[in-house]
Amino acid sequence: MSENQQHIEQILYRYKVRLVKKRLFEGLIVFLTTIIRVYLTISGLEALGRFGSWVRALLLIGFLSTGVLILFIRVGRPLLQLLKADRAIPDEEAAQNIGAYFPELGDKLLNYIQLSANDFMTNPLARA
Numbered sequence: 001m002s003e004n005q006q007h008i009e010q011i012l013y014r015y016k017v018r019l020v021k022k023r024l025f026e027g028l029i030v031f032l033t034t035i036i037r038v039y040l041t042i043s044g045l046e047a048l049g050r051f052g053s054w055v056r057a058l059l060l061i062g063f064l065s066t067g068v069l070i071l072f073i074r075v076g077r078p079l080l081q082l083l084k085a086d087r088a089i090p091d092e093e094a095a096q097n098i099g100a101y102f103p104e105l106g107d108k109l110l111n112y113i114q115l116s117a118n119d120f121m122t123n124p125l126a127r128a
Contacts, residue, residue: 005116008109012094017085019097020078027074034070038063091117 042059045051051059081088091113099106 008112012091012113013086015098016089016094017082019094020081020085020088024075024078024082027078030074031067031070035067038066 042063046056046059049055092110095106095110095113098109
């Protein structure tokens with residue numbers, strides 16, 4: 001593997017880690033705001049309704065299940081992806097995301113990734 005190819009793969013890996021960290025941070029924000037909103041809604045309902053123990057138990061179960069579900073979807077998945085960031089996002093998707101910000105680089109990077117997916121040394125197009 002050439003030095004340039006290693007450098008490009010290293011940059012792609014760092015981009016993937018940064019993207020997963022961004023998703024994790026966004027997930028934490030969504031989780032916290034949702035938990036606060038649900039808690040305030042349930043507290044307001046309880047204050048207005050003066051519910052019995054069965055209804056309060058259902059509200060508690062709903063609150064806990066909402067929290068766990070959002071925690072798993074919005075925080076757990078990105079946390080697991082952070083452990084294996086190289087496989088979490090395909091190289092082609094990362095190249096397309098980079099190409100959205102840097103149009104002059106996007107097509108070249110995507111072409112390079114697609115060509116290097118084949119055996120780099122035996123592919124005459126990739127060597128050229």
